[in-house]
Amino acid sequence: MMRINLSINKTQSRFLDKVESLSGENIYACYQCGKCSAGCPGISKMDLFPSEIIRLIQFGEEEEVLESKTPWICASCFTCTIRCPKGVDLSKVMEAxxxxxxxxxxxxxxxxxxxxxxxxxxxxxxxxxxxxxxxx
Ligand code: SF4
Ligand code: SF4
Structure with missing residues (x-):
């Protein structure tokens, strides 16, 4: 049976920890339902969906996240925060x-x-x- 390695290395984990400490949010609480992205008013101008940003952070993909336009397009409107069934405040994650x-x-x-x-x-x-x- 093929095994999939979902672990992240130390550098990736440092980025994840930094986002969590700056935002105060539990990044691993996200289970990728996509409700945040579906309601985001800025989605047409973003290069990554808000749910993709949080997924990349879970995997510690610092470069991709920091190069994305999405956090700058985010207007901190809190629509995603209200819609998230797991209580993740994505606007705080974008700010982080x-x-x-x-x-x-x-x-x-x-x-x-x-x-x-x-x-x-x-x-x-x-x-x-x-x-x-x-x-x-
Ligand atoms: S806070 Fe940002 S990411 Fe969330 S819905 Fe509003 S614009 Fe989209
Ligand atoms: S709404 Fe919440 S749980 Fe669903 S993808 Fe967005 S952040 Fe993750």
Whole structure:
């Protein structure tokens, strides 16, 4: 009988532990029902479904998760959180992934790349909240 090895190595496990400690969520509670992805309003703009993000984290696939657009598209609307039968707050998981990137001093959007014209036209409150989400 063929055996499938589902264990993860130390590096993969460190990434999983980091996401769990930053988010406070039990990543292994997810059993891939897909209800989070089915209700997510941002899904059409995401390159990975929210349920795929959590699956990759379970397997410690750091690179794939950190390179995904999905955590940046996530609007923290909590629809997934309400729909999850296992009580996983995926919006916190997305925030944890963003924090892992931002804590490396990597800006997702550089304030310097925004033109003066745009800065004068965009609502101040939107700029402030965007900088909080997208910059280190
Ligand atoms: S919190 Fe993020 S991942 Fe969850 S439903 Fe809203 S946009 Fe989608
Ligand atoms: S709704 Fe919850 S259990 Fe279902 S796939 Fe999403 S995170 Fe996992």
């Amino acid at each position: 992934v963003r924090q892992i990137i931002l804590r490396k001093n990597i800006d997702h959007v550089s304030p310097l790349s925004i033109s003066k014209k745009m800065l004068s036209q965009l609502p101040q409150i939107a700029l402030v909240s965007s900088f909080r989400k997208f910059t280190s």
